[in-house]
Amino acid sequence: MKILVTGGLGHLGTCLAERLSRGYEVTVLDNCSNHLENYKLSDAIRVLKGDIRDYDTVKKALKNTDFIIHAAAQIDVERSIRDPIFDADNNINGTLNLLEAARKQNNIKRFIYFSSAAIYGMPTYTPIDEKHPTDPISPYGLSKLTGERYSLLYHKLYNLPVVCIRPFNIYSERQNPDNPYSGVISKFIKQIQLDQPLTIFGDGEQTRDFVHLRDVVSFVELVLENDYTIGDVFNIGTGKPTSINQLASLLLKVFKSEELGVIYKRERKGDIKHSVANIEHARRVGYDPKVSIEKGIEMMLKRKSMSSTEENP
Numbered sequence: 001m002k003i004l005v006t007g008g009l010g011h012l013g014t015c016l017a018e019r020l021s022r023g024y025e026v027t028v029l030d031n032c033s034n035h036l037e038n039y040k041l042s043d044a045i046r047v048l049k050g051d052i053r054d055y056d057t058v059k060k061a062l063k064n065t066d067f068i069i070h071a072a073a074q075i076d077v078e079r080s081i082r083d084p085i086f087d088a089d090n091n092i093n094g095t096l097n098l099l100e101a102a103r104k105q106n107n108i109k110r111f112i113y114f115s116s117a118a119i120y121g122m123p124t125y126t127p128i129d130e131k132h133p134t135d136p137i138s139p140y141g142l143s144k145l146t147g148e149r150y151s152l153l154y155h156k157l158y159n160l161p162v163v164c165i166r167p168f169n170i171y172s173e174r175q176n177p178d179n180p181y182s183g184v185i186s187k188f189i190k191q192i193q194l195d196q197p198l199t200i201f202g203d204g205e206q207t208r209d210f211v212h213l214r215d216v217v218s219f220v221e222l223v224l225e226n227d228y229t230i231g232d233v234f235n236i237g238t239g240k241p242t243s244i245n246q247l248a249s250l251l252l253k254v255f256k257s258e259e260l261g262v263i264y265k266r267e268r269k270g271d272i273k274h275s276v277a278n279i280e281h282a283r284r285v286g287y288d289p290k291v292s293i294e295k296g297i298e299m300m301l302k303r304k305s306m307s308s309t310e311e312n313p
């Protein structure tokens with residue numbers, strides 16, 4: 001069975017490609033735009049350099065594919081505000097190219113669309129379930145939502161076996177802290193390595209649902225194997241909130257760097273106060289996140305102290 005992973009050289013895509021290559025023939029399609037996130041993949045994985053904005057490239061990449069995991073996207077919220085056309089071109093038009101090529105191919109067994117918790121905007125209640133209103137506050141959130149709506153429409157109109165995943169704050173020991181859009185965890189770890197205090201934006205009481213990449217990948221495996229997920233949308237998180245203050249204390253303790261402390265800076269514009277997923281829907285189809293934030297951070301410490309080559313999370 002063949003799988004195409006778009007964005008297969010990114011943080012999420014590389015992990016998916018490596019894990020799935022144990023049971024599937026994996027091809028990745030990536031435009032290599034994110035130089036900071038380009039990992040070396042194992043030789044068993046076929047790498048196609050190309051852009052999802054180009055229909056012919058997408059059509060060729062899809063040839064003979066059974067499953068598609070669409071993880072390629074413009075993911076920088078600030079860039080989406082600066083350049084909404086670039087954002088829409090990647091996240092809407094690129095998605096549409098894939099959907100259209102998949103529809104024409106006519107024998108796709110699964111089309112997994114990676115959406116984002118950003119589609120909810122400022123939550124009106126927590127934990128956020130899939131029925132929560134969607135009201136994005138950035139072009140990025142809107143383009144991810146539009147891609148999701150197109151995907152679901154292709155399921156309804158053309159019976160394309162679509163499944164949409166809405167991840168919350170994904171992290172792993174693979175995340176590159178030098179990438180300006182890396183998450184808070186890898187940024188804090190970088191500051192610890194540089195012997196700097198951790199920079200907290202706002203009062204640090206804002207909360208996030210940090211989900212380890214390993215749990216996200218396990219859910220993808222479940223979706224690939226189970227037809228009953230088709231046509232549905234799933235939040236993927238842990239269901240547990242962690243405040244940024246709690247996160248900072250935990251990291252400083254685990255990395256034995258409590259003396260560094262934290263400094264507070266002005267709150268980020270448009271920062272969501274509380275974000276935590278209700279994951280009951282995903283649980284009902286067998287999702288069972290295993291990596292708590294405490295365990296995930298221990299794993300990061302282990303990785304940082306290992307000098308050996310990269311291992312897949």
Ligand code: UD1
Nearest residue numbers: 117118169170181182183184187199200201206244268271
């Ligand atoms: C995350 C996702 C984003 C998604 C959004 C959905 C990541 C990297 N980003 O954004 O793709 O659209 O959820 O809601 O996972 N913070 C600090 N100090 C720092 C860095 C961050 O205090 O040095 C704070 C931020 O102000 C924020 C929290 O940590 O309150 C999390 O920030 P970040 O990891 O950048 O992710 P989100 O903004 O939640």
